[in-house]
Amino acid sequence: MAARATGDPEAIRAIPVRHWGRWASGVGVVVVMAWVSWSAVHSGIIDGAQVRRYQFSPLILEGLRATVVLAVAAQATGVVLGVVFAVLRLSKNVVASWVAAFYIWFFRGTPVLVQLFFWYNGVPSVWKRITIGVPFTHLTLYSARTVDFMTPFMAAFLGLALNEGAYMAEIVRAGILSVDEGQVEAAQALGMTPLLTMRRIVLPQAMRVIVPPTGNEFISMLKTTSLAEAITYGELLRRASDIYSSNLEVVPLLVVASIWYLVLTTVAGTGQYFLERRFARGRGRDLGESPWERVRRAVGGRPRW
Amino acid sequence: MVTPMVRAEKVYKRFGRVEALRGIDLTVAPGEVTVIIGPSGSGKSTFLRCINHLEQISAGRLWVDGELVGYRQDGDRIHELREREVARRRAAIGMVFQRFNLFPHMTALQNVTEAPVRVKGISSSVAQAAARRLLDRVGLAGKIDCYPAELSGGQQQRVAIARALAMEPKLMLFDEATSALDPELVGEVLAVMRGLAADGMTMVVVTHEMGFAREVGHHLVFMDDGAVVEEGPPRQVFAEPREPRTRAFLSKVL
Numbered sequence: 394m395a396a397r398a399t400g401d402p403e404a405i406r407a408i409p410v411r412h413w414g415r416w417a418s419g420v421g422v423v424v425v426m427a428w429v430s431w432s433a434v435h436s437g438i439i440d441g442a443q444v445r446r447y448q449f450s451p452l453i454l455e456g457l458r459a460t461v462v463l464a465v466a467a468q469a470t471g472v473v474l475g476v477v478f479a480v481l482r483l484s485k486n487v488v489a490s491w492v493a494a495f496y497i498w499f500f501r502g503t504p505v506l507v508q509l510f511f512w513y514n515g516v517p518s519v520w521k522r523i524t525i526g527v528p529f530t531h532l533t534l535y536s537a538r539t540v541d542f543m544t545p546f547m548a549a550f551l552g553l554a555l556n557e558g559a560y561m562a563e564i565v566r567a568g569i570l571s572v573d574e575g576q577v578e579a580a581q582a583l584g585m586t587p588l589l590t591m592r593r594i595v596l597p598q599a600m601r602v603i604v605p606p607t608g609n610e611f612i613s614m615l616k617t618t619s620l621a622e623a624i625t626y627g628e629l630l631r632r633a634s635d636i637y638s639s640n641l642e643v644v645p646l647l648v649v650a651s652i653w654y655l656v657l658t659t660v661a662g663t664g665q666y667f668l669e670r671r672f673a674r675g676r677g678r679d680l681g682e683s684p685w686e687r688v689r690r691a692v693g694g695r696p697r698w
Numbered sequence: 699m700v701t702p703m704v705r706a707e708k709v710y711k712r713f714g715r716v717e718a719l720r721g722i723d724l725t726v727a728p729g730e731v732t733v734i735i736g737p738s739g740s741g742k743s744t745f746l747r748c749i750n751h752l753e754q755i756s757a758g759r760l761w762v763d764g765e766l767v768g769y770r771q772d773g774d775r776i777h778e779l780r781e782r783e784v785a786r787r788r789a790a791i792g793m794v795f796q797r798f799n800l801f802p803h804m805t806a807l808q809n810v811t812e813a814p815v816r817v818k819g820i821s822s823s824v825a826q827a828a829a830r831r832l833l834d835r836v837g838l839a840g841k842i843d844c845y846p847a848e849l850s851g852g853q854q855q856r857v858a859i860a861r862a863l864a865m866e867p868k869l870m871l872f873d874e875a876t877s878a879l880d881p882e883l884v885g886e887v888l889a890v891m892r893g894l895a896a897d898g899m900t901m902v903v904v905t906h907e908m909g910f911a912r913e914v915g916h917h918l919v920f921m922d923d924g925a926v927v928e929e930g931p932p933r934q935v936f937a938e939p940r941e942p943r944t945r946a947f948l949s950k951v952l
Contacts, residue, residue, distance in 0.1 A: 584789025
């Protein structure tokens, strides 16, 4: 290499541009937020002692458990329904494709709250008994009065899961369409059947596109479970309102519930982060260390030089 | 007479109103390397894709190893094959694509073992041992745990060749296997293909590499506008092409 005559060039020492607009707007936002917080606290309505008293009360914790159970069950079922209906929607079978399109159109096009009322109040009044038997015979495997079967949990679960399935179907369909056609051809050329190709080649790659909006959906689901309050399912909001309807501490209990919702959505958001890293495998983009890896290295891990 | 590995009789392929293939007649003997050359849009790739039924032919007959491609003949009747049956026949034909089409979510080793394990039902330890041998043969023994994104184009294409060979195919199809590569990476892929040819693999190669066509090919086919214009031993076609169209094409590419 040719020797440089003057050595390394001198670093540029420039005076940075001052962004006065950013300073002004930043200060403005801080002032407004401080004022809002101050007025909320000094109104005396948000009673810290009450919030602390109820945050871990057994009734609230019972509601928290019910919320998590409902959200996880409905989301998991929604994901399964979404995969099934996305595949049907993309199927060459015209009937299957139309059935899937109708399902998506119907459940995406009506409010969830209406669907919950429909399952809880509508179905038991239209169909008095639910009977599962062998068709065209008198053999019955299961039979019950619909009102006994359609508990608040069952109605909330069916309503939220079926509604979620419609949204997930569109998310999964977008994921499947995002996979390069050459991948399907390569799999076919190796003698893989369409089902095997979908399961081993297309869906794993579609996951990279599917996971981020699904995380979004789950966070949304955690909050949407509060609608089940309207059909008397004992989830978080219902438990909070049970308490404030007797002691009239409305705002502190809404704060208690909101804090739990924030905790749940934060946990879900963290989970999403790790899931996205898992499905980014082989994608070339350097992900760097995860926060977990950084912590592990800080806490006495082997130095890496 | 030996059954030809590939036999095409008046093969037509239409895409809507466009006629991509207009009556292809071609025979590929077992152990023979057939090289198809021609300008872009001449139907070479389409014909190659018809051989393993990635495209369905519109008219004519196409056999691989004595079996109709995509159909079953029962006396005078032709039955369409079920997907499962089409897949079973494709498993015996290896294909290498211009854009590699490696599975990006799998390592080199997993790319090679996937089909033997999932399609043929070979145990994964046996498939892995075979995959290691194949990757070693294409010169990638040190890269078995790399994902495709971590490999150069030439390395990816060599993994793709190993992936196709893992199914122990009786016929290999190469669809412009070097066209997407940097010039300096073309050689390493062609070397692997030469090795295969020397081992007696039956190959149909669509390519723009005239040197490869001349030195490795046993049979050269020049296609233009969906038809075979001229065919014969490569040296003869290159040295003294009979058709004016062939002459015009060769004068531009040589």
